[in-house]
Amino acid sequence: EVQLVESGGGLVQPGGSLRLSCAASGFTFSPYWMDWVRQAPGKGLVWVSHINGEGKTNYADSVKGRFTISRDNAKNTLYLQMNSLRVDDTALYYCVRENWGIDSWGQGTLVTVSS
Amino acid sequence: QTVVTQDPSFSVSPGGTVTLTCGLGSGSISASNYPSWFQQTPGQAPRTLIYNTRIRSSGVPDRFSGAILGNKAALTITGAQADDESHYYCVLSMGSGTWVFGGGTKLTVL
Numbered sequence: 001e002v003q004l005v006e007s008g009g010g011l012v013q014p015g016g017s018l019r020l021s022c023a024a025s026g027f028t029f030s031p032y033w034m035d036w037v038r039q040a041p042g043k044g045l046v047w048v049s050h051i052n053g054e055g056k057t058n059y060a061d062s063v064k065g066r067f068t069i070s071r072d073n074a075k076n077t078l079y080l081q082m083n084s085l086r087v088d089d090t091a092l093y094y095c096v097r098e099n100w101g102i103d104s105w106g107q108g109t110l111v112t113v114s115s
Numbered sequence: 116q117t118v119v120t121q122d123p124s125f126s127v128s129p130g131g132t133v134t135l136t137c138g139l140g141s142g143s144i145s146a147s148n149y150p151s152w153f154q155q156t157p158g159q160a161p162r163t164l165i166y167n168t169r170i171r172s173s174g175v176p177d178r179f180s181g182a183i184l185g186n187k188a189a190l191t192i193t194g195a196q197a198d199d200e201s202h203y204y205c206v207l208s209m210g211s212g213t214w215v216f217g218g219g220t221k222l223t224v225l
Contacts, residue, residue, distance in 0.1 A: 033212065044219045045153070045161065045204050050212035058212040094160060101151035101166025102206055102214070108160055 002026045002104045004095045009109030016085050020109055022078040022095030030073040033098040036080050038091035039108075048093070049080065063089075085113045117141065119207055121217035127195045127224055135220050136187040137205030143186035148207040150188035152181055155202045155219075164203075165190060192222075200224045 008020040020036070036048040049069040050058045057069050068081040078095055092108040118140035127133035137150060144150060150168050153161040163172040165181035168188065178193045188207070192199055205217045 035212075035214065037216075045155075045206070045216040047206070047214040047216060050214070052212060056212070060213075099166060101149040101163075101168075101170070101208075102153075103151070103163050103166045103172060105153075105160050105163065 002097065004097065004104060004106035006093065006095050006106045006109035009093065009111045011112045011114065012085055013115050014085060014087055014113055016113070017081070017083045018085065018111060020080040020082065020093055020095075020111070022080075022106055024076045024078065024095075024097075027097075029071075029076040034071065034078045035096050035098060035102070036069060036078075037094045037096050037102075037105075038089075038111075039094070040088070040091045043091075046091075050098075051078070082111070085111075087113050089113050117209055117215045119205065119215045119217040121203075121205060121220045123218065124221045124223070127192070127199075127222065129195060129197060129224055131195050132191065132193045133195060133222065134184070134189050134191045135203055135205075135222070136184070136189050137207070137217050138187045139207065144183055144188045144207065146183065148188070148209075150181065150183070151206050152179075152188075152190045153204045153206070154199075155204065161204065195224050197224050 003025045005023045033052045035050045066084045070079045094108045095106040097104040120138040151166040152164045155161040169181040204219045
């Protein structure tokens, strides 16, 4: 069974940094393309970032230059380094797996940016 | 900026059939957009119902089906049940590893 378990969320002040992790299990991690998706309180789903199996990345304009996605295939783990955080980055952050579409979700980790 | 459109709300009678759609503001949806559909109830993570246009995720009942109808992606629920009352989101691939979600449809079963 595919499992994606996010961690690393918390309360941070504007301008601060956080690193999210997503531990993957139940499948061979390295070939799969992975993404981060976020959901602000009471709002819809928003795609944040993508990484393919070889490490090529892409970002939503709203986070470009501030967030960095990476992966450690030996540890079956996906990361999201978030710098220069803003109040509007407050959201539940989900790790998702691509499989000619998005086929699996984690339970999410909450990031709150507030002074 | 690419816009993916969904009807904000829809209703269906118990036992009825409803088709939710997902449109692309600037054109037509094709299989290469790899449409996926998700169900989300309050306080829960999204659950994948359909991916790659029509592939049903593991454990999803066959009364949920996906297709491309005309220039839109579609999710059809046949024999709607009370616990189908949820928010439904679609997402489309824009290529190069970028995705755009629709704003979601709130489905009421009454």
